[in-house]
Amino acid sequence: MIQLDELKSKIMESDGNSLTAYVELFRPFDLANCVEKLDQTEQLKLMGIVPPPISAEILEYLEPVLQYRILYHLDETLASQVLNEMSSDVVADMMLAIHRYQAEKLLNHLPEDYRKKVQTLMTFPEHTAGSLATVDYIAARSSWTIEQTLQHFRKIGHEAEITSYVYVTGHKGELLGVVSLKELILSEPKTQISKIVTQDVIYVPASMEQEEAAELLSRYDLVALPVIDAQNRLIGVITVDDLIDVIREEATEDIQKLGGSQPLTDTYFKSSVFQLYRKRIVWLLVLFVAEAYTGSVLRHYEETLSEVIALAFFIPLLIGTGGNTGTQTVSTLVRALAVGEVHFRDILKVIRKEVTTGLMTGASISLIACMRAWFLGVEWNIGLVVGITCMTIVIWASFVAAILPLILHKLKADPAVISGPFITTLVDGTGLIIYFTIAKIILHL
Amino acid sequence: MIQLDELKSKIMESDGNSLTAYVELFRPFDLANCVEKLDQTEQLKLMGIVPPPISAEILEYLEPVLQYRILYHLDETLASQVLNEMSSDVVADMMLAIHRYQAEKLLNHLPEDYRKKVQTLMTFPEHTAGSLATVDYIAARSSWTIEQTLQHFRKIGHEAEITSYVYVTGHKGELLGVVSLKELILSEPKTQISKIVTQDVIYVPASMEQEEAAELLSRYDLVALPVIDAQNRLIGVITVDDLIDVIREEATEDIQKLGGSQPLTDTYFKSSVFQLYRKRIVWLLVLFVAEAYTGSVLRHYEETLSEVIALAFFIPLLIGTGGNTGTQTVSTLVRALAVGEVHFRDILKVIRKEVTTGLMTGASISLIACMRAWFLGVEWNIGLVVGITCMTIVIWASFVAAILPLILHKLKADPAVISGPFITTLVDGTGLIIYFTIAKIILHL
Structure with a gap:
């Protein structure tokens, strides 16, 4: 080193x-x-x-x-x-x-x-395919022979960045196809290039989101992606290393968003404390205000609570478990949406899958919850309330966390906005209502 | 289509x-x-x-x-x-x-x-560089001329998968260097290949973790990575598309781990409900048991709580905000560790940065918290308790979430184990202790 x-x-x-x-x-x-x-x-x-x-x-x-x-x-x-x-x-x-x-x-x-x-x-805006393109590629005319193309290659190859492919263009610069350097070497020198060109080349418009371009590259196992303008003219080529950076950056952004903050525009150490503050405080405040209604819920049930103070013992446990379940589901689904494994049309399948899983995890946790209540030495009917609530909250959290990212995706919004903290906050308030409703019914309050 | x-x-x-x-x-x-x-x-x-x-x-x-x-x-x-x-x-x-x-x-x-x-x-275990390698590359002897190499290329090029580079090996198959197809074409046919070979080639041992190989490829902007055995012999080459898959899979795993579940081994729809259950229930149970001690904490403060029932109103709000802060910090740091932006040696810098940010977000949130207490119509000194607690919990959460991933990384464990739900659970219990301690001091209970 x-x-x-x-x-x-x-x-x-x-x-x-x-x-x-x-x-x-x-x-x-x-x-x-x-x-x-x-x-x-x-x-x-x-x-x-x-x-x-x-x-x-x-x-x-x-x-x-x-x-x-x-x-x-x-x-x-x-x-x-x-x-x-x-x-x-x-x-x-x-x-x-x-x-x-x-x-x-x-x-x-x-x-x-x-x-x-x-x-x-x-001229291309940031985060578009055009902004990633390089013009240091090699272009050939379709009328050339292999020999002529190789001569051209020898002349300008030293300066080019992309040399595994030669792009074949027409009179107006329109993209006609691509020939790999390997094909050039394996073919007869006298052959016309139009005879060996691959016309069915995967290209992207300059205005395409860089994320989408990266998705194409990774799906079709490409190492370079030509970029064209509205007139179908070749304006540049994106190299695989730039799209790898895009893939990594997009994952970083999604992770930061799922963690409940706006994504940093810079690396961790290059971001100032003030930038960190700005990216985090927005969601913290929004969630704080949303979470504040748990106070109103509890105030509404103040009487119930003072009658059976033991109910308070289980508040963090119950809403915490709901939040954890929701976070698990949300992070799995947001990622599955980002890599294209899940689409909105699968919503019923997703709900069925998540709710069934919720039933199973809920049942397991409820059992432990009843035991916990028993260990804490509260009355048996409070244990029953805790068990039933636990089951209900887990299923509720699974359901909400399953549908929200899909709906956001459908609305062309970023599903990663439904972060762990977001779903936790949502489940906290609604979970309390579930808890006290069940308590009032079972304990006849 | x-x-x-x-x-x-x-x-x-x-x-x-x-x-x-x-x-x-x-x-x-x-x-x-x-x-x-x-x-x-x-x-x-x-x-x-x-x-x-x-x-x-x-x-x-x-x-x-x-x-x-x-x-x-x-x-x-x-x-x-x-x-x-x-x-x-x-x-x-x-x-x-x-x-x-x-x-x-x-x-x-x-x-x-x-x-x-x-x-x-x-023979190479899954997730190692060796398991990703292909043997469909082209090798040349260092004694060959360019002309001989190109002849060899013409003979076997059709069957090869990697054709942008030719790997130069010695008598025993040891890797001596690499020549790009471009260099072969741009050089004089009579030149010996040893004259133009790049000896300083980046290669990886077959036993290297695939994640590390992907990191190397992305750092040095490579499109293929030769893999060698313990005797320095070339045994295969990894293509960039396989390493892109690795990069995407590792990001998916990290996101699932940060969401508090074990990573799925398959895609979402290919994973059965039972697999989802198994991957999730482990952490849910661990966290449930950990969270259960919030019950004991609350039970310990039962008297305080029944004296001032209004204190209960703010429990979800305060621990929720702590959890959100911790989740933000953890997700940012776990990702920064994964992409190599942050190392253990930076721990003091990280703590300073996170605690300062925590001071700023804590101050902003505390202000709103006091206002919220005032709106709920509780006594002014309870508002004071809430405000001070809020500040303290946010800084505490920032601190814990900053050091834990770094320590895990140092211990060669996966930092992503410190998930959002993990940090939320940790902050829930400790946050309650902070809350009631502050309450007892200020309210003279």
């Missing part, structure tokens, strides 16, 4: 060749982690010495603002060399993160043709 | 060519979804007509047991053709899913060399 101190001293003493040789021992990702921690003088010295392709690879793993800060301070010729070596999707992201005026100045470093492509990429 | 009825009628009326042409219109994944729903006669008729490579692609998306059932009933020559076309990792998984005697019979359909490789793959 690369050591920060070692890199620092290599930079200070370096004669050029030895620094490059040293840097080449490590991977761009690990180097970037170190470069982040250097001071600016060191960063600039490093980038001034190692070859532009290596600088570009390191830069790609840094935050956009840091990328810009380094490029801005580099010698202009060098900066434009490095910029040209970077992936177009990374360049576009950086341009969007910095000031418009700064971006324009930097864009002038790019060759006109490339600049226009990057500017197109910059 | 393919229609089941249409496929059925095409199979029944088919003359061979037209069925193949029809099937070629669709993707293996979508075909497999349909084939699953055909009856066996139809499945066998279809596989008997379409060419073996297509049958193999469809089979790869089916469940192992169904794969076997179809292969078993196919004509023996055809079965062995199809089997040979399937990915070796899929074949190995199927062999492991069926009876040993059945597997041996099927293995005899494979050429000896290939059979041995598949048998090696079968």
Whole structure:
């Protein structure tokens, strides 16, 4: 593993060749982690010495603002060399993160043709397929032979990011199909490319949600996903590593939402305390206000409660168990919805499954609940109330937690809004009503 | 999209060519979804007509047991053709899913060399890197020239699954490096392959946890990951699509665990009610027993409670808010640990961050809590008790939820065991003690 101190001293003493040789021992990702921690003088010295392709690879793993800060301070010729070596999707992201005026100045470093492509990429809103696309792919005309295509490949292959596939386009740039590099090598050089092209290629419109694109990629086991505009023209290709990031980020967001907070926009340590506060307080307050009605419920049953104070002993236990059951169901279903295993049309099947499971878990827990009441030494009829309530609350929680995420999904809202804390809060209040209603009936209060 | 009825009628009326042409219109994944729903006669008729490579692609998306059932009933020559076309990792998984005697019979359909490789793959335990590897890659000797390597590629490229890279191995099969197909094409044919090989290749031992392999792949933006044995010999390569499945499955498991149940081994609809019951009841019972001590706490404070029955009104509200806060913190941290953003060494930083956030959310909520007490019309000093308790419980929950996942991670246990329901239960009991202690002090009981 690369050591920060070692890199620092290599930079200070370096004669050029030895620094490059040293840097080449490590991977761009690990180097970037170190470069982040250097001071600016060191960063600039490093980038001034190692070859532009290596600088570009390191830069790609840094935050956009840091990328810009380094490029801005580099010698202009060098900066434009490095910029040209970077992936177009990374360049576009950086341009969007910095000031418009700064971006324009930097864009002038790019060759006109490339600049226009990057500017197109910059027009796509965040979280869409278009915003993930790179233009560093290789395109061929359908009239070319395999030999011509391979010649073209040899000419521009060095600069391309996506090289396992060649995209075949028509006169207006419309996507006609795809040929793998393997097929190019296995076919006769004189064959026309249109003879071996796979026309039935899976592509996505630039406006598609990135989540949906990731779903397609994973369903069909693809490694690259072409992106087209409204006129069917190929505007870029998404690489699998970017979609892996999407899959991981979406899972992180869902986990945070299910935990009852709004998802963080940054990593944990990069989020400030104030950001954490802001993302959490909204739901905490909403749930607090919702939970507050448990106070009104209890106040309504104040008389019952003061008559049989023992009923209070079981309040946390009963509503807690309901909340736990609901959280189990909700998290299973929200995830099943997110990965496309469950749909709204399955609602009856889901209800049947969850309520049956609730019946079984409820029965088991009720048994223990009666025993617990017996151990606490309360009267037998209170034990009966606790047992029946337990059963009812578990089934109720299963039912509510089964239907709410499905309904939200149907309404095109995010099912993960129905978080563990949400369902717990909902079951708390309704559970108390169930509890006291059963108590009043059985204890004749 | 393919229609089941249409496929059925095409199979029944088919003359061979037209069925193949029809099937070629669709993707293996979508075909497999349909084939699953055909009856066996139809499945066998279809596989008997379409060419073996297509049958193999469809089979790869089916469940192992169904794969076997179809292969078993196919004509023996055809079965062995199809089997040979399937990915070796899929074949190995199927062999492991069926009876040993059945597997041996099927293995005899494979050429000896290939059979041995598949048998090696079968020795790796589930959830390890080895169990995901395929042997359908292309290997070259370091003494070969580019030209020789490309010749070899042309000979066996049709059967390989991984074709974007060629793996360079030594005399004993040890992994020496990797060359991309792009580099092969861009280099001079007479060059020796050892001149252009990337020696510093990222590989994993067969025994590595699949989760860790997925982490490596995603960190370094790879599309294939070579797997080696203890003697450094290349035994297979993992493709990116298999690791995407791992990433998605691990996220699903973590979400289910955070929801307070053991993870399902199957998809939602494939899990029976009894399986759901078994995965959920364990934690429900553990938590129920843990929660039961809230009863003892309340019983201990029975006198206080009957003196000031209004204290009971706020029980669900206060412990609910503590549980919500804890759930928010736990889910954020468990995920941050899973993706490697947070480590045990950061524990002080995490505590500071969470407790400060807890101070801020606690202060906001306390304010509302006092107002709520005022609205419920209880005495002012009870309002004071509620406000102070609220603040204390929120900070307490933040603290506990911050340290527990980190400690579990340090002990090499799964932090996701600290689920939302777990932390809620923990905070419920301790929260009550905090509540009544504060009440006794302030109300002089």
